Amino acid sequence: MDFSYSVLIPLIPLFAFLIIGLGGNKLKALASGLLGTTGLGVSFILSLYTAYQYFFVFGKSAEGVYQKIVAFDMVWLRFTETLHINMGVLLDPISVMMLVVVTTVSFMVHIYSMGYMKGEVGFERFFAFLSLFSFSMLGLVLATNIFQMYMFWELVGVSSFLLIGFYYQKPSAVAASKKAFIVTRFADLGFLIGILLYSYSTGTFDFGLLTNVDGELIRKGTEAGFLGLSMLTWSLILVFMGGAGKSAMFPLHIWLPDAMEGPTPVSALIHAATMVVAGVYLVARLFPVYALSSPDALEVVAYIGAFSSLFAAIIACTQFDIKRVLAFSTMSQIGYMMLALGVSGYGEHGIGYMASMFHLFTHAMFKALLFLAAGAIIHAVHTNDLREMGGLRKYMPITHITFFVALMAIAGIPPFSGFFSKDEILVAAFEHNKIIFFSSMLVAGLTAFYMSRLYFSIFWGKNTHYHHTPHETSPVMYIPLIFLALVTVFAGFIPFGELVTSDGKALHLHIHWNIAIPAVLVALTGIGVATALYMKESKTPDKVVASLGGVYKTILNKFYFDEIYMFVTKKIIFNLISKPIAWFDRHIVDGTMDGIGWVTTTSSEKMKNFQSGQLQQYAIVFISGVIALVLIFSYFSTN
Amino acid sequence: MSVNQIMFILFASIIVIFSILTVSSKRILRSALYLLFVLVSTAGLYFMMNYNFLAAVQITLYAGGIVVLIIFSVLLTSRINDRFASVKPAKAISTVIVTAIGAFVSISSILQHNFVPAAGVEPISTDVKMVGMQLLGYGTNGYALPFEVISVLLLASMIGAIIIAKKKLD
Amino acid sequence: MIEGIPLHYFLVLSTLMFFIGVYGFIVRKNLITILMSIELILNSVNINFVAFNKFLYPDQLQGMFFTIFVVAIAAAEASVAIAIIINIYRRIGNINVEEIAELKH
Numbered sequence: 024m025d026f027s028y029s030v031l032i033p034l035i036p037l038f039a040f041l042i043i044g045l046g047g048n049k050l051k052a053l054a055s056g057l058l059g060t061t062g063l064g065v066s067f068i069l070s071l072y073t074a075y076q077y078f079f080v081f082g083k084s085a086e087g088v089y090q091k092i093v094a095f096d097m098v099w100l101r102f103t104e105t106l107h108i109n110m111g112v113l114l115d116p117i118s119v120m121m122l123v124v125v126t127t128v129s130f131m132v133h134i135y136s137m138g139y140m141k142g143e144v145g146f147e148r149f150f151a152f153l154s155l156f157s158f159s160m161l162g163l164v165l166a167t168n169i170f171q172m173y174m175f176w177e178l179v180g181v182s183s184f185l186l187i188g189f190y191y192q193k194p195s196a197v198a199a200s201k202k203a204f205i206v207t208r209f210a211d212l213g214f215l216i217g218i219l220l221y222s223y224s225t226g227t228f229d230f231g232l233l234t235n236v237d238g239e240l241i242r243k244g245t246e247a248g249f250l251g252l253s254m255l256t257w258s259l260i261l262v263f264m265g266g267a268g269k270s271a272m273f274p275l276h277i278w279l280p281d282a283m284e285g286p287t288p289v290s291a292l293i294h295a296a297t298m299v300v301a302g303v304y305l306v307a308r309l310f311p312v313y314a315l316s317s318p319d320a321l322e323v324v325a326y327i328g329a330f331s332s333l334f335a336a337i338i339a340c341t342q343f344d345i346k347r348v349l350a351f352s353t354m355s356q357i358g359y360m361m362l363a364l365g366v367s368g369y370g371e372h373g374i375g376y377m378a379s380m381f382h383l384f385t386h387a388m389f390k391a392l393l394f395l396a397a398g399a400i401i402h403a404v405h406t407n408d409l410r411e412m413g414g415l416r417k418y419m420p421i422t423h424i425t426f427f428v429a430l431m432a433i434a435g436i437p438p439f440s441g442f443f444s445k446d447e448i449l450v451a452a453f454e455h456n457k458i459i460f461f462s463s464m465l466v467a468g469l470t471a472f473y474m475s476r477l478y479f480s481i482f483w484g485k486n487t488h489y490h491h492t493p494h495e496t497s498p499v500m501y502i503p504l505i506f507l508a509l510v511t512v513f514a515g516f517i518p519f520g521e522l523v524t525s526d527g528k529a530l531h532l533h534i535h536w537n538i539a540i541p542a543v544l545v546a547l548t549g550i551g552v553a554t555a556l557y558m559k560e561s562k563t564p565d566k567v568v569a570s571l572g573g574v575y576k577t578i579l580n581k582f583y584f585d586e587i588y589m590f591v592t593k594k595i596i597f598n599l600i601s602k603p604i605a606w607f608d609r610h611i612v613d614g615t616m617d618g619i620g621w622v623t624t625t626s627s628e629k630m631k632n633f634q635s636g637q638l639q640q641y642a643i644v645f646i647s648g649v650i651a652l653v654l655i656f657s658y659f660s661t662n
Numbered sequence: 663m664s665v666n667q668i669m670f671i672l673f674a675s676i677i678v679i680f681s682i683l684t685v686s687s688k689r690i691l692r693s694a695l696y697l698l699f700v701l702v703s704t705a706g707l708y709f710m711m712n713y714n715f716l717a718a719v720q721i722t723l724y725a726g727g728i729v730v731l732i733i734f735s736v737l738l739t740s741r742i743n744d745r746f747a748s749v750k751p752a753k754a755i756s757t758v759i760v761t762a763i764g765a766f767v768s769i770s771s772i773l774q775h776n777f778v779p780a781a782g783v784e785p786i787s788t789d790v791k792m793v794g795m796q797l798l799g800y801g802t803n804g805y806a807l808p809f810e811v812i813s814v815l816l817l818a819s820m821i822g823a824i825i826i827a828k829k830k831l832d
Numbered sequence: 833m834i835e836g837i838p839l840h841y842f843l844v845l846s847t848l849m850f851f852i853g854v855y856g857f858i859v860r861k862n863l864i865t866i867l868m869s870i871e872l873i874l875n876s877v878n879i880n881f882v883a884f885n886k887f888l889y890p891d892q893l894q895g896m897f898f899t900i901f902v903v904a905i906a907a908a909e910a911s912v913a914i915a916i917i918i919n920i921y922r923r924i925g926n927i928n929v930e931e932i933a934e935l936k937h
Binding site: 663664666667670674677678681682684685686690693694697700701704707708711712713715716719720723724727728731732734735736738739740746747749753754757758760761762764765768769772773777778779780783784785786788792793796797803805808812815816818819820822823824826827829 | 835836837839840841842843844845847848849850851852853854855856858859860861862864865867868869871872875878879882883886887888889890891892893896897899900901903904905906907908909910911912914915916917918919921922927
Binding site for chain 1: 854857858859929930
């Protein structure tokens with residue numbers, strides 16, 4: 024049972040990044056693309072092999088429990104005997120599952136990008152960044168300790184920043200990349216403080232020790248309290264803050280819609296399937312600690328997840344930019360995963376945990392599919408705006424069908440994968456908290472509605488006149504679509520309960536029809552409403568909009584959150600805090616330094632005049648000095 | 663008022679007045695001449711104190727040697743009718759103040775101090791024989807060593823002056 | 833000892849002469865006049881030596897000998913100084929002390 028080859032999975036993209044990044048100018052564009060894609064392909068195959076080996080051959084212990092296996096480990100920084108930072112590879116059900124997700128989506132996106140980015144300036148740069156991102160994300164997933172995770176977390180943030188700002192000549196892309204970076208950095212500050220607090224109370228960074236259910240550490244942090252909550256709870260809430268920033272949870276969600284300025288494959292890879300679920304993965308990674316020693320922190324996770332999910336679903340109904348609709352949809356679905364984690368228990372009651380991971384898996388597939396399809400559409404019609412599209416089903420049949428598959432999956436229609444994962448989430452929510460359950464049901468309906476609206480507006484609706492007749496994309500772009508569509512269709516039948524659970528023991532699941540049937544009905548209602556409104560060109564949507572008036576406008580402007588943030592940062596923080604500090608820095612701190620410099624130069628300028636070279640001037644000074652000395656000595660000697 | 667006092671006042675006033683003229687005259691040749699008067703008057707003071715040999719040295723070396731040397735160099739480097747520009751008032755005033763303070767301090771401390779002459783000693787003869795005996799003596803009160811050193815110094819300065827002042831041969 | 837003339841008279845006289853010399857040294861610009869001022873200063877010192885010898889230690893001749901040596905050194909100094917002055921005059925055609933600043937740069 025040797026998994027040490029798994030260390031190659033993140034390293035191959037790293038080498039690809041180094042080769043493309045350093046030799047990008049020498050390589051032909053196609054060569055660098057092929058290099059990155061091949062590297063990812065190897066990683067992909069290795070991941071599948073690892074998953075097979077882990078889940079079906081070696082992973083289980085004698086009692087049928089999936090083990091945490093440290094396949095590779097080295098001490099990187101040593102502070103004390105127990106507190107040191109390692110670099111390593113940790114294999115357990117969720118990391119193996121994430122390996123598969125990340126490499127699959129990344130591989131598909133690499134292939135797709137070969138077509139999508141063809142002829143773009145900076146093709147090699149794009150592939151270098153993609154490889155960097157893949158390396159960072161895989162390193163994050165495989166982290167053996169929380170600090171390694173933090174480092175790769177930041178690397179992921181950097182690659183996201185680089186890729187959002189890929190079209191750096193566009194001011195909006197630059198602004199978006201800065202916004203994403205600053206917002207997530209702000210959240211990561213909480214993460215870092217959380218890590219430090221947590222490690223301070225436990226004395227280790229290692230996941231194996233931290234999440235050992237039988238161990239001492241899990242109870243250790245609960246003693247010292249602050250504001251009625253234990254130190255552990257505070258640190259976990261702070262860690263969750265980092266996760267919320269990366270996963271675009273309310274109120275740190277504002278960067279995600281703007282991040283759509285990046286190339287569409289990037290949106291599919293980073294801002295739909297992998298990086299944005301890092302927050303979910305983080306909470307899942309520390310789940311035993313959350314579930315067993317700090318239920319309060321888990322409550323926070325549940326409510327923030329539920330609220331974000333609803334909030335984003337409402338906004339998604341009004342947007343016209345197809346990528347933005349998908350961005351809000353992503354946020355909504357991640358909220359789903361968060362709330363599933365939040366309502367979950369540990370061990371036998373861990374259905375929410377399982378459901379969250381399941382949904383993460385299926386969502387990654389169908390959301391990547393949706394983004395790639397959207398990319399194909401944008402590629403064909405050269406616009407992001409829903410209002411300028413329509414009737415595309417005739418021109419792009421493959422895209423149309425794969426998009427439809429993804430729609431069915433996200434809406435939760437059986438037998439597509441989304442149905443199964445969503446059902447488990449709803450079951451978990453129903454058992455735990457009715458408010459969250461009903462909000463999730465509402466979100467399910469809204470999701471079905473806005474996705475159908477998107478679908479009908481693009482592929483049905485009015486027959487728009489296009490400047491160039493849109494045509495189906497090249498095989499290199501639609502083969503990933505077909506592959507992902509197939510995964511989306513069949514992923515629901517993976518027995519996730521057997522494989523990925525909070526404590527490694529199998530969980531036997533069956534579909535709860537008393538919840539599944541209402542959920543499907545709600546989804547069908549949503550689809551029905553959308554069909555009625557958008558399938559044929561009609562005036563009804565405008566009338567609905569008119570009747571909603573101000574409410575619609577508020578939602579269209581995303582509840583004015585960007586404006587509120589701008590107000591808080593620009594008007595309040597900048598004016599009341601930053602400007603006085605800047606003034607202090609410029610005038611007092613710099614002034615002191617400048618003053619010292621000024622005094623020195625001025626006095627030396629003056630002093631320079633003493634050294635005139637004029638003998639007689641020296642003589643008079645000398646005589647004066649002698650007389651002064653005589654006077655001083657005679658004064659002191661007489662007293 | 664004794665003859666001595668009259669003589670002293672005469673010499674002293676010549677010294678002071680011509681010193682001032684030496685440093686303030688605008689014509690350099692006149693300055694040199696005033697300096698000569700000062701030096702001769704100093705020799706007069708030495709005569710008063712009965713140091714005849716010293717007074718003779720003063721007149722021959724200073725008045726006859728140095729002043730002549732100075733006058734020669736003046737003739738080499740200046741024109742007779744040249745006049746100095748007057749000193750800048752600020753510089754003159756500040757220098758006068760400094761030197762006046764210095765003079766005041768020195769004189770007041772001199773006047774406050776009570777000099778005690780050596781009591782009950784026989785004044786030594788100051789004739790040329792005595793001077794010669796001591797100058798070349800090497801016992802107690804003998805000055806042979808400084809004499810030799812000074813002679814070497816004079817030789818060195820003579821050679822140096824020639825080397826410095828002569829024209830380059832090239 | 834000289835009848836009717838205390839030591840202080842000589843000292844005051846030499847002090848005045850000394851500071852007049854200092855004044856000349858500071859304000860005069862011509863190198864030769866500066867040299868003359870130095871001669872004044874040396875002379876005032878000589879008067880001091882001789883007066884002290886005469887009034888305080890009449891049984892010895894140290895002051896007088898010192899004066900003789902000072903005179904000799906003054907002669908040496910004057911000869912070298914005038915050689916330098918002539919050399920300067922040959923080089924820059926001028927013996928104004930404020931313009932002799934070639935070593936400054």
